[in-house]
Amino acid sequence: MNIQTDLKQLSEDYLRIEQAILYLENHYKDQPGLEEVAAQIGLSEYHFQRLFTRWAGVSPKRFLQFLTKEGAKDLLNQSENLLDTTHQVGLSSLGRLHDLFVTAEAVTPGEYKSRGAGLTIRYGIHPTPFGKCLIATTERGICHLGFVQTSAAVPWTSEGDAIDNLVAEWKQARMIEDYKSTAPLIEPIFDLRYNNRGKPLNVHLRGTNFQLKVWEALLQVPAGSVTTYEGIASRIGKPGALRAVGTAIGHNPIAVLIPCHRVIRKAGEFGNYRYGTLRKKALLAREFVTASP
Structure with a gap:
């Protein structure tokens, strides 16, 4: 095969x-x-x-x-020590993060205001181990990754709706459907053992300064670990901004690579996920299994 x-x-x-x-x-x-x-x-x-x-x-x-809730809470306790170590060694700038697996670059102020004027975005819809996804790239990296084959727990989002949402986010960019150019990205993204080999994947982010800080903090949470909304807020120096942090996490444009699914509630509950709580559980459990000895 x-x-x-x-x-x-x-x-x-x-x-x-x-x-x-x-x-x-x-x-x-x-x-x-x-x-x-x-x-x-x-x-x-x-x-x-x-x-x-x-x-x-x-x-x-x-x-x-x-x-289980108990399993998630145990993992959260184990993860906190690892994340503290990660934070102390200085992985705290928008650049080479996530065990050097992902490199991140923000759009220019002009590109942000114009919603992508002058950029060409290529996109394709592909099968993954977690259902179909829409992935889109600029010349500088992956700018969108979202699931389009939804779960039983969230409303149906058609492939057409997903593409419409992508176009709305990058209104002035030139859009080209190009399955062949995006297909090679799927294997490294969804191979959970890929982190230790190959060259990093680039992501090209469009967001406010606050959103970029939140997404940067998410990149510091490795596979097999979880954190909390409070943990992310603390790491960006905004411990009182839980609601704003939650909103920024919910607007993450690049699922899986910017791992917003690794944020759970401090009591051990899995919490919400843009693409369905069932998919969040599946993503986390598969990562836990792969990371476990």
């Missing part, structure tokens, strides 16, 4: 993974067994095991243990 075939299969698998997470979420007090959960998504227990092994690389039992 080639990479495009693999991604298509994983994207299709994700729909069932999400159904399983939703069933467990709705019946957690009953502690349903794997056979019961498998039956709810139309699979035998054997094929349910195979589905998770193919999609997550581990058994469903191991994967699903990361989805």
